Amino acid sequence: MAESGSDPLVIRKLEFIGGMAAADGWRPESELPEVAFAGRSNVGKSSLLNTLVRRKAFARVSRTPGRTREINFFRVNSHFVLADLPGYGYAKISKEKKADWKPLIEGYLRHTATLAGVVQLLDIRRDPSDDDIQMLDYLAELELPTVAVLTKLDKVSRLEADRRAGEIMRSLSLLKEQVILFSAATGEGRDELAEAVASLVDITRSGSQ
Ligand code: GDP
Numbered sequence: 001m002a003e004s005g006s007d008p009l010v011i012r013k014l015e016f017i018g019g020m021a022a023a024d025g026w027r028p029e030s031e032l033p034e035v036a037f038a039g040r041s042n043v044g045k046s047s048l049l050n051t052l053v054r055r056k057a058f059a060r061v062s063r064t065p066g067r068t069r070e071i072n073f074f075r076v077n078s079h080f081v082l083a084d085l086p087g088y089g090y091a092k093i094s095k096e097k098k099a100d101w102k103p104l105i106e107g108y109l110r111h112t113a114t115l116a117g118v119v120q121l122l123d124i125r126r127d128p129s130d131d132d133i134q135m136l137d138y139l140a141e142l143e144l145p146t147v148a149v150l151t152k153l154d155k156v157s158r159l160e161a162d163r164r165a166g167e168i169m170r171s172l173s174l175l176k177e178q179v180i181l182f183s184a185a186t187g188e189g190r191d192e193l194a195e196a197v198a199s200l201v202d203i204t205r206s207g208s209q
Pocket residue numbers: 039040041042043044045046047048087151152153154155182183184185186
């Protein structure tokens with residue numbers, strides 16, 4: 001884990017650049033590499049993003065009424081774009097509404113040529129849902145580099161965390177190198193995640209030059 005003072009992702013500038021509401025709708029022009037963050041509602045995505053960038057921007061923007069079902073784009077340090085995908089699979093939403101996210105998210109994933117990779121969030125305490133499995137299958141089909149973050153680490157003991165991580169990795173065929181254990185409450189895993197995001201961005205940039 002990186003020590004403070006060698007933060008792999010120092011955020012000097014963070015700008016909200018807009019939201020994409022439909023698969024064929026507006027989106028920011030894509031020149032910079034993009035990293036997208038996905039997960040079911042309540043998995044801890046806003047908390048993770050606020051911890052990652054060390055500010056509360058996401059809580060403000062992504063919870064604005066009307067924005068919760070959109071893909072929200074942020075430009076980071078004029079260096080890359082962070083795409084906050086809408087949380088899927090919220091239990092209180094009716095079945096027809098539940099599938100709403102699919103064309104938007106899948107269209108975005110398929111058609112973003114500059115997409116460097118996806119950070120997929122999973123609650124460490126829960127078995128992956130059908131939607132989680134479908135997302136990961138889709139990412140594999142598109143051959144998109146994927147980092148899996150197991151959230152809410154502070155809610156389980158160390159022993160339980162290791163057991164759960166092993167189970168989740170086995171059930172989803174994830175490699176150990178792809179998985180980060182994370183807690184927004186304690187900040188554990190923040191620097192490891194920052195490093196993973198920075199290397200996704202840098203691999204893409206050096207590949208495109
Ligand atoms: P989102 O819907 O995926 O954006 O999830 P939120 O970030 O809003 O988090 C959902 C709930 O889980 C909130 O009550 C958070 O306070 C809580 N939460 C998120 N991350 C953590 C964490 O790392 N530890 C604990 N204990 N609670 C968390």
